[in-house]
Amino acid sequence: MNLQDTMYNWLSIKVVADYRKDDQAAQDTCSFFMDILTEDHNVADLSVEVTEEYYVVYYVKDGKSDSKKFPSELIEALLSSIENEPKYNQ
Incomplete structure (x- = not known):
């Protein structure tokens, strides 16, 4: 799975996991995609900014800062x- 797809899946389930704190399946799935981001894609220092139109994910990959935007x-x-x-x- 490429970085863009992995980040999209992680962010989508992160929104669910943050909203549904008692949903163990959502928590586990969020951790699963985080592991793929960190282990397979060498992503670190993830942070999310929410605007009216976008979720912006800031991260470091292979020592370089970058970001990706996803429509809310x-x-x-x-x-x-x-x-x-x-x-x-x-």
């Missing part, structure tokens, strides 16, 4: 889907 509606889609599914909210 795409990142929040997973949380919205989970929250709208009755079987996940019992």
Whole structure:
């Protein structure tokens, strides 16, 4: 999985995990993608800035600072889907 896709997946599930602190599956999945970012892609010092339109992820890869922007509606889609599914909210 390339860096862009891994970061997108990590950020999407991070939003879910931050919102649903008692959701162990979300916490585990977030850790899984974090491991891929750090171990497979050599990413460190991740931080996220949330604006009205974007989530901006700042990070260091191989000693160089960089960032990636993701549209808010795409990142929040997973949380919205989970929250709208009755079987996940019992």
